[in-house]
Amino acid sequence: MKNLLRSVREYHMNEQGVRHGLIQGVFMCFFILLLLAPAGCTKKAEEGGTTLHFVTWKPNIPEAWEEIYSIFRAEHPDIELVKEVGPHSSTAFHDLLTQKLKNRSEDVDVFLMDVIWPPEFAAAGWAAPLDDMFAPSERKEFLDGAILANSYNGRIYGVPLFIDSGILYYRTDLLEKYGFSPPRTWREMVEQAVKITSGEAGKGVEIYGFSGQFKQYEGLVCDMMEYILSNGGNIINPETGRSGIAGKHAVEAVRFVRDNIIGKIAPPGVLTYQEPESLDIFIQGKAVFHRNWPYAWEVSNNPKRSTVAGKVGIARLPHFPGGRSYSTLGGWQAGISSYSKNKEAAWTFVKFLTSERIQKLLALKAGRAPTRKKLYGDAEILRAYPHFSGMKDVFLTAYPRPRTPLYPAVSNVLQRYFSKAISDPSSDIEKEAVAASREIDRLLALTK
Amino acid sequence: MKLSSLSRERIFALALIAPCFLFVVVFAFYPILYSFYLSLHRIILGIPSLGQPFTGLENYRDLLHDRIALHSLANTLLFVFISTFLEILFGLIIALVINRHFRGRGMVRAAILVPWAIPTVVSSQMWRFIFNDQYGLLNYILYGSDTSRYSAWLADPVYAFSAIVAADVWKTSSFAALLILAGLQVIPDELYEAARMDGAGAWQRFRRITLPLVKPAILVALLFRTMDAFRVFDLVFVMTQGGPADSTNVLQFYGYKKMFTEGLMGYGSTISVVVFLMALAVTLLYIRVMGKGMLKAENA
The missing domain is CATH 3.40.190.10 (Periplasmic binding protein-like II)
Known part of the structure; x- marks a missing residue:
């Protein structure tokens, strides 16, 4: 063992001149990279356009969602929509999303919320209140239970996207x-x-x-x-x-x-x-x-x-x-992060996502029950899903969890x-x- | 001249160690200390109005009276005990086999390492499929196409726990084998030859030569496996989520639930600190025992 050490040391001494320089050089490079890395990660997108991060889950029927994204991109060329796809399970998605929000991540602008989250997200200060943008007259268009689920202490924190019930x-x-x-x-x-x-x-x-x-x-x-x-x-x-x-x-x-x-x-x-x-x-x-x-x-x-x-x-x-x-009562809402730097663009996207035509598309292509009352009388939807009219009162009376x-x-x-x-x-x-x-x-x- | 070159060498050595040291400080010491700090506070993300009051050891006191935590602790200890025991046993057997000379040994050695090379998340998912009640391989092997007798392994508390142990043993026995094999290879052949000349049988040679000389390696394997087993998380997360009826809930998973799902940062940290302290205690114990064993071996 001692012999080995000695020979290693001698080897180093002999070649010190060359080797030292080389290794130290490599080292310096490594260090500089280490210092630069975080700066590189947080680099912002090019000026001019707005980048909008949308945190969503892995959908059952991805084609419908791709169609929605492409419509939005065509209509809003100034907003660059970046989607981040989380796990399908609500609990796993919750853990991922709240982790980002806890860290006040700027990489979250719009997110999907399970029906049970708004009180938590509101109390923790993660979801931005939408009262200024989501007018009371507009709220009347939605199912009452769905609006109630998004309210906490008199303010509203999300826009219902689709509703679920057993x-x-x-x-x-x-x-x-x-x-x-x-x-x-x-x-x-x-x-x-x-x-x-x-x-x-x-x-x-x-x-x-x-x-x-x-x-x-x-x-x-x-x-x-x-x-x-x-x-x-x-x-x-x-x-x-x-x-x-x-x-x-x-x-x-x-x-x-x-x-x-x-x-x-x-x-x-x-x-x-x-x-x-x-x-x-x-x-x-x-x-x-x-x-x-x-x-x-x-x-x-x-x-x-x-x-x-x-x-x-x-x-x-x-x-x-x-x-x-x-x-x-189940279902998903679109919310906006309190830490978003692009609240205006975020609202544009939320409004688009929960609009009548997109909810209709989600109903027809992904079987999602809409949250807008009017769509339960839509002839095209009722032709594809005759049960929606018969089940309307099930959706209307679905009972929320605590x-x-x-x-x-x-x-x-x-x-x-x-x-x-x-x-x-x-x-x-x-x-x-x-x-x-x-x-x-x-x-x-x-x-x- | 000589002195200065030596001190230059020392500075260079320090520079070499520095990044590694920095790494450990940033990614190991700091989080541990911070967890400890958090564990002394009551922090509930869902109720920020509560602030972050310092509560001393209250979280630790609560933990002592938390029946689910105690249940999870019992599960964890049972898991550590059974899985480590089986892993060392199978590891020793595997090591003894692949230490012998036979055709295709290289292939067998590589094959044995495959389970260990697969990421735990992937192997957990695989085992979940194997134990599935409708299309699982285990049911097929046991009952063939007689689907009426198929059993829902992961729905039964005892079987579900055994399934987790089985998946862990399958995955990490080869790791134990690798460490023990290294120990076996340093035993000089002369010892065996001498023993054979003295008329020692195979069992005697194993008892008197192999086992005592491979003991340090076994202890190292034991140490690694115990520490890992204490931190079991991914198997539970993927295969059962702690169910059914908490039968597979282990401390690490319980802590994760408290911290990341329920937002109880203080209490969740308390659980991680306790797991850390337990693993540390076991490690110190092993190192003491091992240190003595090593000394004896050297003196002999």
């Missing part, structure tokens, strides 16, 4: 074959599913009764809320403003899901499903009933992707006896509780509900 999809051919009409109560749905699946199994056809979203993630809250509300329970008690999940009706609904749906009419695998996996089962003809958002209509009736195209019906979600049907700036934290508690309650047959639902309630109340108390 819908029951079913196989028209199978229900007809067994002489059923779409189920009105959850119990009815379970009974129909059992009859159909056992009848089909007798003929050697393997089919499940139901598929939905029951993985531990945001979608679980949406699905479970529909069961709880349709049994007369609630997530947050509107009178007391405290958690309602430990209430009798809420616990009953959760128990129903565990005992009658998971691993019974639905495969146990639904505990790992988000929207795409649960829809796959349905469009492969392997489920009688399916709960999803409106976009599933487009996919399940597309003969290229679906084996059940033309055999799909939709209905309101069932409810429990004595309750009424509830759909969870509105609080701490929603992500509340949601995580709910996800954990629901996942535990439905995936573990031996879990004590009452006890878990009380524990989760206490955590939610503690979080809600922080914002008061």
Whole structure:
């Protein structure tokens, strides 16, 4: 070892003159590059045109969005639109977007917001209030629930782009074959599913009764809320403003899901499903009933992707006896970053994106339900999506998730509780509900 | 003249180390210290009106009473224990095999390193497909085309946890093997020849020669694997998101959720600091043990 070191040192000494200079030179270059690098990154686009950064997610139907971008580019040659595509999952997209906003990134001008984010984005100061630009007269053109979702403490922070609400999809051919009409109560749905699946199994056809979203993630809250509300329970008690999940009706609904749906009419695998996996089962003809958002209509009736195209019906979600049907409100909004240097151009883009013609394009080409009331009477849209007129009141009455700036934290508690309650047959639902309630109340108390 | 050239050399050496040192300070020391600073404050991004009050050790006290954090800690420790044990075991077996001379050894050695060369995110996604309930390879291998018996592995708390361990073991056993192989290669053949002449059997040679001499290498592998296992995150993130029912929730993932999803910067930092301290403690322990082992080996 010592010998080796000595020889290395001698080698260096012999060639010191040449080598030192060379290595030091390389070093200096490296250092200079290191110092210059950040400057290079923040270099602004050429003067004259405005560069507009739009943070969006990976769409289900990219062609429709490409068309929208090209229309905008043609009409606004002075604005250079740069899109940044984030992940498809709402939670993952939230983490990416808020990371940028936390750092006050100037590379975000316009972003898409899930319906549950405006209170958080408003309270944290990330979303710019749009009251000056988004006039009250203009707001009247939109669905009331969608406007409410974008309001926080009397100001408005986003413009609704499209709306989502939970819908029951079913196989028209199978229900007809067994002489059923779409189920009105959850119990009815379970009974129909059992009859159909056992009848089909007798003929050697393997089919499940139901598929939905029951993985531990945001979608679980949406699905479970529909069961709880349709049994007369609630997530947050509107009178007391405290958690309602430990209430009798809420616990009953959760128990129903565990005992009658998971691993019974639905495969146990639904505990790992988000929207795409649960829809796959349905469009492969392997489920009688399916709960999803409106976009599933487009996919399940597309003969290229679906084996059940033309055999799909939709209905309101069932409810429990004595309750009424509830759909969870979803949907996406366009917001403007508080740190944007191009608020005017940003508003031009937001106005364009949420305009009547673009919403119509999104409805026709991507199956997205519009947020402008007028479009529900549009002949062209109704021809392509006859169910939009029948489902209009579902969109109008869709129920929002709890509105609080701490929603992500509340949601995580709910996800954990629901996942535990439905995936573990031996879990004590009452006890878990009380524990989760206490955590939610503690979080809600922080914002008061 | 000589002295000045030596000191020049020393300055040059310092200059060489400087960027590396700077790198460590900026990207390791500073974030750790800053995390510690954050962990002493209550910072909730959703409620900026709260400010950033200094709360002392309150976050740490809350952590002790956080049943989900404690559950995640138990999961993490179980994961560290089982996965490291299996990785070292398989690593040793693999190393012993590829240390022998046989035709195509080069190929086998390269092949064994493939899992380790695949980014964890990619391999996690791959394992997620393997365990899928509808089209997963595992179900196909077990039940063939009898789809009625297909099982939803990741929907069951015990299987889901085992799946994560399996994916980690598959991926990093080869890394352990590589380190142990390096240890095996420095054992002189003469020792084995001498032992054989004295009539030692294969097991005896393994027990008395291989194992004691390869121990330092095993300890190094153990150290690396334990530290990595403590920081398990990507497997959970891709494969299960902590579900079902928190059965695969580990501390790092819980901390990530607190910090990046819920915006609880102070509390999230507290969790990272605790993970860091635990990994540090384990490392110090190993280094002490290892240091002693090394000394003994040298004296002998």
